[in-house]
Amino acid sequence: MARITVTVDGMRFTHEVEPRTLLVHYLRETVGRTGTVVGCDSSNCGACTVLVDGESIKSCSVLAVQADGAEIETVEGLAAGDGTLHPVQQAFHEHHGLQCGYCTPGMLMRSVCLVRENPEPTEDEVREGLKGNMCRCTGYQGIVSAVMAYSQAARDEEVGR
Amino acid sequence: MSTAPDAPSAQDERTPEIGRARLRREDERALTGRTRWTDDMTLPGMLHLSVLRSPVAHASITELDTTEAARAPGVVGVWTGEDLPEQGAMPTAWTVSDDMRTPPYFPLSVGSVKHVGDIVAVVAATSKEAADDALELIDVDYDELPVVVDPMVAKQEGSPLVHPDLGTNVCATWGLDSVTLGTGGDAAAAIREAESDPDQVVVRRTLRQNRVTPAYIEPRSIVVDPTAEQVTMWSATQVPHIVRILMAMTQPIEEHELRVVAPDVGGGFGGKLQFTREEALVLLIARRLRLPCKYTESRSESMQSSHHARDQVQELTLAARRDGTITALDVDLTADMGAYLGILTAGIPLLGGFMFNGIYRIPAYSFHCTDVFTNKTMTDAYRGAGKPEATFGIERMMDELAVELDLDPIEVRRRNWIRPEEFPYATVAGLTYDSGNYDRATDKALAMFGYDELRAEQRRRREAQDPVQLGIGVCTFVELSGLAPSRVLGGLNYGSGGWEHSTIRMLPTGKVEVVAGTTSHGQGHATAFSQIVSDELGIPFEDIVLISGDTASAHKGMDTYGSRSLVVGGMAIVGAARKVVEKARPIAAHMLEASTDDLEFVGGKFSVKGTTSGVTIQEIMLSTWLAHDLPDGLEPNLDADYTFDPENFSYPTGTHLAAVEVDTQTGRVTVRDYVCVQDVGVLVNPMIVDGQVHGGLTQGIAQALYEEIQYSDEGQLTSGTLADYLVPAAPDVLRYRTDTTVTEATTNVLGVKAVGETGATAAPPAIVNGVLDALRPLGVTDITMPCTPSKVWTAIDDARRANKGQVTA
Numbered sequence A: 001m002a003r004i005t006v007t008v009d010g011m012r013f014t015h016e017v018e019p020r021t022l023l024v025h026y027l028r029e030t031v032g033r034t035g036t037v038v039g040c041d042s043s044n045c046g047a048c049t050v051l052v053d054g055e056s057i058k059s060c061s062v063l064a065v066q067a068d069g070a071e072i073e074t075v076e077g078l079a080a081g082d083g084t085l086h087p088v089q090q091a092f093h094e095h096h097g098l099q100c101g102y103c104t105p106g107m108l109m110r111s112v113c114l115v116r117e118n119p120e121p122t123e124d125e126v127r128e129g130l131k132g133n134m135c136r137c138t139g140y141q142g143i144v145s146a147v148m149a150y151s152q153a154a155r156d157e158e159v160g161r
Numbered sequence B: 001m002s003t004a005p006d007a008p009s010a011q012d013e014r015t016p017e018i019g020r021a022r023l024r025r026e027d028e029r030a031l032t033g034r035t036r037w038t039d040d041m042t043l044p045g046m047l048h049l050s051v052l053r054s055p056v057a058h059a060s061i062t063e064l065d066t067t068e069a070a071r072a073p074g075v076v077g078v079w080t081g082e083d084l085p086e087q088g089a090m091p092t093a094w095t096v097s098d099d100m101r102t103p104p105y106f107p108l109s110v111g112s113v114k115h116v117g118d119i120v121a122v123v124a125a126t127s128k129e130a131a132d133d134a135l136e137l138i139d140v141d142y143d144e145l146p147v148v149v150d151p152m153v154a155k156q157e158g159s160p161l162v163h164p165d166l167g168t169n170v171c172a173t174w175g176l177d178s179v180t181l182g183t184g185g186d187a188a189a190a191i192r193e194a195e196s197d198p199d200q201v202v203v204r205r206t207l208r209q210n211r212v213t214p215a216y217i218e219p220r221s222i223v224v225d226p227t228a229e230q231v232t233m234w235s236a237t238q239v240p241h242i243v244r245i246l247m248a249m250t251q252p253i254e255e256h257e258l259r260v261v262a263p264d265v266g267g268g269f270g271g272k273l274q275f276t277r278e279e280a281l282v283l284l285i286a287r288r289l290r291l292p293c294k295y296t297e298s299r300s301e302s303m304q305s306s307h308h309a310r311d312q313v314q315e316l317t318l319a320a321r322r323d324g325t326i327t328a329l330d331v332d333l334t335a336d337m338g339a340y341l342g343i344l345t346a347g348i349p350l351l352g353g354f355m356f357n358g359i360y361r362i363p364a365y366s367f368h369c370t371d372v373f374t375n376k377t378m379t380d381a382y383r384g385a386g387k388p389e390a391t392f393g394i395e396r397m398m399d400e401l402a403v404e405l406d407l408d409p410i411e412v413r414r415r416n417w418i419r420p421e422e423f424p425y426a427t428v429a430g431l432t433y434d435s436g437n438y439d440r441a442t443d444k445a446l447a448m449f450g451y452d453e454l455r456a457e458q459r460r461r462r463e464a465q466d467p468v469q470l471g472i473g474v475c476t477f478v479e480l481s482g483l484a485p486s487r488v489l490g491g492l493n494y495g496s497g498g499w500e501h502s503t504i505r506m507l508p509t510g511k512v513e514v515v516a517g518t519t520s521h522g523q524g525h526a527t528a529f530s531q532i533v534s535d536e537l538g539i540p541f542e543d544i545v546l547i548s549g550d551t552a553s554a555h556k557g558m559d560t561y562g563s564r565s566l567v568v569g570g571m572a573i574v575g576a577a578r579k580v581v582e583k584a585r586p587i588a589a590h591m592l593e594a595s596t597d598d599l600e601f602v603g604g605k606f607s608v609k610g611t612t613s614g615v616t617i618q619e620i621m622l623s624t625w626l627a628h629d630l631p632d633g634l635e636p637n638l639d640a641d642y643t644f645d646p647e648n649f650s651y652p653t654g655t656h657l658a659a660v661e662v663d664t665q666t667g668r669v670t671v672r673d674y675v676c677v678q679d680v681g682v683l684v685n686p687m688i689v690d691g692q693v694h695g696g697l698t699q700g701i702a703q704a705l706y707e708e709i710q711y712s713d714e715g716q717l718t719s720g721t722l723a724d725y726l727v728p729a730a731p732d733v734l735r736y737r738t739d740t741t742v743t744e745a746t747t748n749v750l751g752v753k754a755v756g757e758t759g760a761t762a763a764p765p766a767i768v769n770g771v772l773d774a775l776r777p778l779g780v781t782d783i784t785m786p787c788t789p790s791k792v793w794t795a796i797d798d799a800r801r802a803n804k805g806q807v808t809a
Helices: A023-031 A087-094 A104-117 A123-129 A141-160 B027-031 B128-135 B187-195 B240-250 B277-289 B299-305 B347-353 B387-405 B409-414 B438-449 B451-463 B486-491 B525-537 B565-592 B617-626 B686-705 B758-778 B789-808
Strands: A002-008 A011-017 A049-052 A055-058 A071-073 B047-053 B059-065 B075-080 B119-125 B139-144 B170-177 B200-212 B221-225 B231-235 B258-261 B293-296 B309-321 B326-338 B365-373 B468-478 B500-506 B512-516 B544-547 B599-602 B605-608 B614-616 B640-644 B653-663 B669-679 B737-741
Touching: A011 A023, A023 A049, A049 A104, A055 A104, A087 A104, A087 A141, A087 B027, A104 A123, A104 A141, A104 B027, A123 A141, A141 B686, B047 B128, B047 B277, B047 B299, B059 B119, B075 B128, B075 B277, B119 B128, B119 B277, B170 B347, B187 B200, B187 B309, B187 B326, B187 B365, B200 B387, B200 B686, B221 B277, B231 B240, B231 B277, B240 B258, B240 B277, B277 B293, B309 B347, B309 B387, B326 B347, B326 B387, B347 B365, B347 B387, B387 B409, B387 B468, B387 B758, B409 B438, B409 B468, B438 B451, B438 B653, B438 B669, B438 B737, B451 B468, B451 B758, B468 B758, B500 B565, B500 B617, B512 B525, B512 B565, B525 B544, B525 B565, B565 B599, B565 B605, B565 B614, B565 B617, B565 B640, B605 B617, B614 B617, B653 B758, B669 B686, B669 B758, B686 B737, B686 B758, B758 B789
Parallel strands: A002 A071, B047 B293, B231 B258, B326 B365, B512 B544, B669 B737
Antiparallel strands: A002 A011, A049 A055, A049 A071, B047 B119, B059 B139, B075 B119, B170 B365, B200 B309, B221 B231, B221 B293, B309 B326, B468 B653, B500 B512, B500 B640, B599 B605, B605 B614, B653 B669
């Protein structure tokens, strides 16, 4: 067993974990944050995407012990404390960027990182930026529209500040 | 609705909810990660199950030793088929013919395995890791047997037998003939006549439907808690009611002892329309151990063992006069069942049998189907279930006919399709299409697409011998949706009715619970159904909530598949709402001291005709709850139940146009533009309709270009993960241009048609027709799906070589 300390959505946790435990299983089963989900066993689907120290990563592709000391952001930390949706969540809602919702946590976290890296993406850049996240329901059209709208909202917020 | 001019208050001033692109009320939970998927659940004392799956396609099990695994750390028990004598055979619900052969199919295989992924043992342990580790300690000796993977080989005499006891690989044969049906002439005779008639042509093609899989993103998961009075099963299923009844009919549990809950379910597309072996196993083991148990499949297990779909060989013959008028269609279908039969397996090709005639007037039709066993995972329903296969067949043939007669593919279709004035139209396959207007949608689609300009560009590129050729793909389709009329299903030996149920519960404070027998896995039922009830009862959308997916609360239903939630389930809701209004009417009359005949109900309010005074249905609800002053003999309750059994299926239609670019140097196909105009009747929520269309299109395009479940000759699955099975990602598809025309359904009171399966049905032939349209000048006449770069390049190369051979000869 290995001892790790992580911050998840602003809360600090210290746990003993088996060295083989994947970060996604640690988040779901030990920390109890089930918003992040598992869709495949080959790092193809992206449903488990979270932010680790600001970078979007597939949490099935790193071990929990590798995240020792990291700051992790998950879908459950996106909305404000009063329940106000994060602009990326609001954009997905308004553009019908989800149907069953299973890929949504990963899509949202990836989108946050994508827009941070490229604040003014073209539609092609959004599609390329989401290529590691699979959605079987929406055909991506609502998702791409949502990310475009979110990037615009993020830019507007910068300008307004 | 007529309203006296002096009674403006009686007018419905609410904006109708039906037709409004209301944002979904389902979204917030999913967006904030507060969903509850089955795999999120943990119960006190819960054990984890893992199953051992066969690594070989066909074998006798000569030794199966679980001793070492049973002693492994954390392991509570290990069972083989022989250790579970109480297990019942898995059911199939569709016996398509009297001589259909149903092979033994148990939760745990006994004595032999029939495909890679077949289940041979189950382990229960204190953690998933411990259960997985123990699987490696189970000692199995497989005596491998001959394997058959190709259905055309499987149906031949002397091929290896999947189930030797059956003496054949033929599961069933089934047919449909317009002479027997009394709907048309003798297709075989008409084709013979056409062959010797210089004024007619006969087109013959053999087309293949690639084997694909629904590939929902949430893996299947099951939790069973046997500790309460009712055993509770949570399952990532589309069909909790069907799971409950089939479990009770086949396994050692009574129906009233079992509650099945489908909590949040992550996709379905038919893939979660199954009563699974894993569900049975979790129940059996949880009851043996008297402890809660969970099983969650991995993606690799899902690819091996959750059902696949399509996988047909279609031998088609179309006869037509030289002006393009079709004179006969004959279909000889070979359908791969895989090794076992699931709930609907044998019935899927049968559904297609009713739809090969498409939207065309065909005077003679014959359909013959052979269902065949192979050493592969079973096939069953996937988005469209039988109809995409049929639509592919006829729409590819319409293009082949156009080429043969040198006609425009749109024109050859127009010359054959059913005219608007001919509805309701009795088809040659024995169905009655209620309404349609194919010109309207087609004309709109052609204009949006810029058809003539694209044809001009195509000519320019051909003349310039551009390495990137342009192809235009056409599909004009009709779908059979809303699995439904119980009487019709009975005639097809389908093992259940097709009705749907709803209860409307009126709460004292004026709020409403809508209980539905269908369950949502992304289709937005909570939003769309609330919109319907809001309009029916004149109650604000926000005052309505949907209860579904739990057999304890939504106690009756047939669940969600075959695009039936709105056209069947939605009508049950309308029926229940209208019963609520009728129950409220005498109470309103009593409160208003008026006769019921003098009342009108508009905008949620009963009022005496010609007056402004009235009482809302929400006020009546409170008075009913108080029950201090009700008319004599009236039950103090406004709740109502309704079970709707439709008189017909639902027939959405539409026209799809694809512009595809084919790089003749690499074989890469790029969809440059995709336009579809669909007629799905009245739109309840246009935003949800668009979403359903986009998703269906993507799955259809994926079948045409990317997806294929592949097996080696030894029956090894070579596309066993999402790394080998190419589900498209965002850069692989494009922004679709979609629109609608509205021809109201005449078979339901809202005029709605189904939508969820249309994209997946129409897109494959549109894309493949487009690819072939691009390549015909190079001599390419057929490419099987998926049209991968290597396959397209090889087809081009083969055609070039063949042409060169002709030149030199």
